[in-house]
Amino acid sequence: MSEEPAILKSAEADGFDDRPSSAQKVRFGCAILLLLLLWLTVTLYLVDVPAPHDQDLSPQWSEISEDKNPLVKFVLEYRAVRVRRPAPYLTKSSHSGSAAAHAAATYNLEINQHALSAFDKLLASSHSSWRWRGIGPDVGSNYLEDKTHSLLPAQNEVITMAEIVQMRGMHLAASGEPEKAVRQFLDLLLYFQRLDAAEGQLPQQMLVMDLRRRALLQLDALLRNSTVHLSPETFPLLVNRLQTLEPSRSGLQFMLHAEYELWSHRMGQWFTIHGFQAAFWIDHGPCIPKPSSNLT
Numbered sequence: 001m002s003e004e005p006a007i008l009k010s011a012e013a014d015g016f017d018d019r020p021s022s023a024q025k026v027r028f029g030c031a032i033l034l035l036l037l038l039w040l041t042v043t044l045y046l047v048d049v050p051a052p053h054d055q056d057l058s059p060q061w062s063e064i065s066e067d068k069n070p071l072v073k074f075v076l077e078y079r080a081v082r083v084r085r086p087a088p089y090l091t092k093s094s095h096s097g098s099a100a101a102h103a104a105a106t107y108n109l110e111i112n113q114h115a116l117s118a119f120d121k122l123l124a125s126s127h128s129s130w131r132w133r134g135i136g137p138d139v140g141s142n143y144l145e146d147k148t149h150s151l152l153p154a155q156n157e158v159i160t161m162a163e164i165v166q167m168r169g170m171h172l173a174a175s176g177e178p179e180k181a182v183r184q185f186l187d188l189l190l191y192f193q194r195l196d197a198a199e200g201q202l203p204q205q206m207l208v209m210d211l212r213r214r215a216l217l218q219l220d221a222l223l224r225n226s227t228v229h230l231s232p233e234t235f236p237l238l239v240n241r242l243q244t245l246e247p248s249r250s251g252l253q254f255m256l257h258a259e260y261e262l263w264s265h266r267m268g269q270w271f272t273i274h275g276f277q278a279a280f281w282i283d284h285g286p287c288i289p290k291p292s293s294n295l296t
Contacts, residue, residue, distance in 0.1 A: 054264075059257035062131060062199060070125035071132065071154070071198065074118050078157050081114035083164075091166040092218060105171040112164050119161055123187055130198040155207065158195070162188060162211045166218060178228040182238060185219040189241050196248045201258045209247065216245075 066072045090105050109116070132154075169184030192212045196205070222228060230238065 054260070057257050057260045059199075059254055059261055061133070064129055064131050064133075068129055069131050069133075070122055070127075071130050073125075074122040075154050075157050077118035077121075078115055078161065081118075082111060083115045083160060084108055084111045085160045086163050086167045091163050091170060091214075102171070102174055105167055105174075108164075109168060109171060115161065115164060116168065119165060119191075123190060127194040127197075130194050132195075132198050132200045132204050155203075158207065159211065162191070162215065165191070166215055169222070170218065173222055173225075173228075178222065178225070179231060179234055181222060182219070182228070182230060182234060185215060185222070186234075186237055186241050188215050189219075189245070193244060193248070196251045198251075199254055199258070200251070201255055201262065205247065205252070205255050212245070 086108050087104065090101060090108065165184060165188050169181045169188070172178070172184060173181035189212065192208050192215070195208045198204075200208070
């Protein structure tokens with residue numbers, strides 16, 4: 001093997017290293033970043049792009065009046081009666097067998113009798129007419145006309161009702177009626193499945209997914225109990241319901257279109273408020289327009 005040249009040995013001995021230092025790497029990276037920012041600024045402010053072809057992204061809202069929307073009727077009935085939200089431990093199988101939990105659940109179910117009756121009527125209604133629109137904080141407002149309303153309507157009602165039904169299932173299981181308990185959870189899963197397809201936006205879809213996950217955890221704990229034996233009538237219902245747990249494909253597609261419409265509207269409002277060209281979103285699509293001359 002040939003020896004290392006003397007000049008290299010001399011350079012190393014003098015502490016010379018031709019490799020880039022950390023500072024040089026940082027300066028090089030900053031230069032690249034500045035060039036990218038300059039290119040982005042020029043592209044957004046100076047380049048006029050054609051409007052995007054987003055007609056296929058417009059959600060097809062169903063115009064269902066409030067008096068024909070079962071969710072609106074449910075929320076109105078729910079808000080007209082006394083409702084007591086159950087303590088978290090009452091909805092879990094790990095505590096449902098204790099005497100204290102059983103007594104508390106019995107008392108809570110008595111208070112929430114009217115809310116449970118409204119829930120049962122909701123499940124018996126035509127699910128094709130379920131719509132999230134129109135059940136906001138002020139039922140009867142122009143939610144059907146305001147397609148870009150961003151608040152999550154009826155959040156407390158949907159969450160609390162799911163918890164009450166889940167508590168009823170745990171109470172039935174603790175009372176020695178596991179068959180009826182399983183059927184309560186099947187009703188709950190049906191409730192979530194129909195909410196999935198009720199033309200909800202991202203907050204509604206996320207809420208339903210979380211509530212479904214919690215209910216499935218308790219149903220799993222219930223079914224693992226060796227004392228639970230399902231009848232030939234209930235078992236096929238359970239299998240069928242579990243096979244249709246995936247969120248509705250059409251519901252997810254609608255949610256994406258609705259979010260696109262919502263954020264397009266929000267971006268347009270934001271730039272209008274800050275003094276930019278009023279109709280930039282319609283004319284130019286998703287790009288930042290040139291500032292108007294009257295900016296201060």
